[in-house]
Amino acid sequence: MNDGQERLGGVALVALNGASPQPGSRIVGLGAYRPATAVSNQTAAAAAGVDAQWIVQRVGIQERRHATASESVVAMAVEAGDKALADAGAGVDDVDVVILATCSMPSPMPNGAASVAARLGCRAAAGFDVNAACSGFSHALAVADALVRAGSARNVLVVASERMSDWVSAQDRNTGPIFADGAAAALIGPAQHPAVFPVAWGSDGHQADLITIRPQTGHMEMAGRKVFRWTTSALMPVVEAACRNAGITPNELKAFVPHQANLRIISSLAEAIGAPGMVTATDVVSSGNACAASVPLAFHALRQSGRIHSGDRVLLFGFGAGLTYAAQVVLAP
Structure with missing residues (x-):
């Protein structure tokens, strides 16, 4: 063991510090990141060739956030994940697994979660993506709950991050005015009584x-x-x-x-x-x-x-x- 890590054939492994099956899991902390650029209905409507009030009547949206070039899926996820850890009073070495819920990565490889873990400083944490589109966070939360209850991890960082503006046409009134960007995260840890109930x-x-x-x-x-x-x-x-x-x-x-x-x-x-x-x-x-x-x-x-x-x-x-x-x-x- 060395600083919370074990090495096997030169590869660092997370040490679970005696992790064992748990009665339940709970959400320990939450964090969010919203891009600074707000896009008004007037701007979105002009691009889609519709009236601004039509957007309000159809979907109820009055404003949406779009990411800039520097606000990648991974970059936004890191910001949200860092805030969730701070909210929980946890450190990066407490995280055993990072799950990234997203369907808007620019490429299927490499996955985003490993990069999020590395940028956060979660040394050797397991990292994988979940793509269930708009239900991705709930799917990832269910997986995190199962990992904690099974004793496969003590703390799992679930991050959902999307740049949907990359994948829609602003001219398409069925998608352009609707989809937006942002990220949010939850740290899931063990609990004596379930606080995340079965999915x-x-x-x-x-x-x-x-x-x-x-x-x-x-x-x-x-x-x-x-x-x-x-x-x-x-x-x-x-x-x-x-x-x-x-x-x-x-x-x-x-x-x-x-x-x-x-x-x-x-x-x-x-x-x-x-x-x-x-x-x-x-x-x-x-x-x-x-x-x-x-x-x-x-x-x-x-x-x-x-x-x-x-x-x-x-x-x-x-x-x-x-x-x-x-x-x-x-x-x-």
Whole structure:
């Protein structure tokens, strides 16, 4: 052993410091990074050839963030991850695994997580990417929870980072005004009692062509109306299953943080849940749809605003391209 590391054939390995199976996991800290460049509806509407009010009426977005050349997927992930570690009072040597949820890396190789781990200074931490599009954070959180409970890691840094502006055409009114950039992170650690409850997840690959990148253009194409119908008609059973997995009813939720796809979708799902006094995240209004980063960005914003408190039952729910979906109840840190 040497400074928390073991070497095998010259390769550094993370020492788990006696990590063993745990009764549960919890979110220890949260962090977020929002690009400084705000794009108004007037600018987005002009590029897409629509009226600014049309964007508000259709998706509820009033402003979105776009990354500059220096704000890469990895660079934004590092910023968010660093803030999550600071929020948790943890150091880089405490991190055993880094999981990056993203679908907007410029190339499939190398993966982004290893670069994020290296730039943060997480020496020899395992690093891998999860691509489940807009449900990526919820998928990565489920994996992190399983790793901690199994004893394969004590602390897992889950980061979601997206540069969707690279993958949409500003001239396409179905995607250009909607998708945005940003990153957010959560540090997952052991708990004596579960505070990340079992995931309810799945996919419907028969409808995968509703949201896709066309090879001919390199841009995303989305059948917006069909996606809207799917999300508002098929996903409530996932909400109910996630609540059952946590041993609660939807009425006991204190907050709902769905994927920030569209304000009408968010409102429809929240109304269907119908929990009295439930706070619903609507970060989409000021941040747009940041794909995998949208759920943790919205979660972070609710916590920062003081609208949720430590121990509150919060339903996180990602859904999107694939078609993929994943939901879990967590206790707010």
